[in-house]
Amino acid sequence: ILSNSPALLDEIIDKLTSELTESAATALLTDPMEYFNPAHDLANPITDIAIAKAGRAGVAVPKLVYANEYPEKFDHAAAVSTRNLHTDELAFKMQQLENYVPLFAEWKRLEHAGKLSDMSTERLFVDDIRLGDIPDPSQTRFASAFYETYGRNAVARGLYSTCITFADHVLPFARSLVERHLGANATGRSAR
Numbered sequence: 628i629l630s631n632s633p634a635l636l637d638e639i640i641d642k643l644t645s646e647l648t649e650s651a652a653t654a655l656l657t658d659p660m661e662y663f664n665p666a667h668d669l670a671n672p673i674t675d676i677a678i679a680k681a682g683r684a685g686v687a688v689p690k691l692v693y694a695n696e697y698p699e700k701f702d703h704a705a706a707v708s709t710r711n712l713h714t715d716e717l718a719f720k721m722q723q724l725e726n727y728v729p730l731f732a733e734w735k736r737l738e739h740a741g742k743l744s745d746m747s748t749e750r751l752f753v754d755d756i757r758l759g760d761i762p763d764p765s766q767t768r769f770a771s772a773f774y775e776t777y778g779r780n781a782v783a784r785g786l787y788s789t790c791i792t793f794a795d796h797v798l799p800f801a802r803s804l805v806e807r808h809l810g811a812n813a814t815g816r817s818a819r
Contacts, residue, residue: 628665628796629789633804636673640808643677648684659692659701659754662764662772665797667695672801675756676808691751698750700768706750717747758813759805761798772797 647655657674658667671692678688691708694701703709712720724734737746764772778790791797805813 628669628791628800631796631800631803633800633807636669636804637807640673640676640680640804643673644680644684647677647681647688648686652686652688654689654691654751656691656693656751657754658695659752660757660761660767660769661694661696661700662767662769662793663696663774665774665791665793668797669801669804671754672757672759672761672804675758676805678756679758679809679813690754690756692754693749693751696773697769701750701752703750705752707753708749708751710749712747712749720746758809759798759802761801763798764793 643655646652655674655678658670660668660671662668674690678690681688721734724730764770772793775790775792778787778792781787782790
């Protein structure tokens with residue numbers, strides 16, 4: 628992200644596009660733009676690009692998101708799919724989280740924050756295809772980018788040398804991916 632080198636993601640975008648055009652996919656699920664983690668947020672425009680490329684090949688697939696970090700900021704009535712996990716399904720899901728070391732700490736953080744009650748209900752929401760036209764966090768229901776606050780604190784403590792910001796890094800990176808795969812005229816369009 629800091630070096631704005633989108634070539635690392637080309638293979639992922641091409642593979643997603645191929646899967647969409649060669650399968651009978653009914654939707655593509657991705658992280659929403661929650662301005663919590665820059666890598667997670669970039670999954671959203673990567674999905675936009677793959678869906679747009681599949682669309683150019685005549686395959687229409689909607690983009691769905693699962694509210695990861697801030698489920699309370701999504702209107703439950705707007706969910707296009709709601710699934711309540713059975714006890715054994717929830718136990719399996721939690722066991723998988725516990726077994727996957729990188730997510731174990733995340734699980735504990737969510738538990739501490741009181742968000743685990745949402746783990747038993749999975750809601751999916753239709754999300755806009757933005758193609759690099761991503762609003763500044765201050766113009767959204769999220770208000771700010773958590774990773775900027777976290778990053779500035781980490782720089783102040785000497786843990787990081789540079790803070791990734793939305794305006795200087797994430798947005799230009801997303802736009803460069805769109806231009807790389809869809810052309811310079813592709814940015815700035817928004818559709819569902």
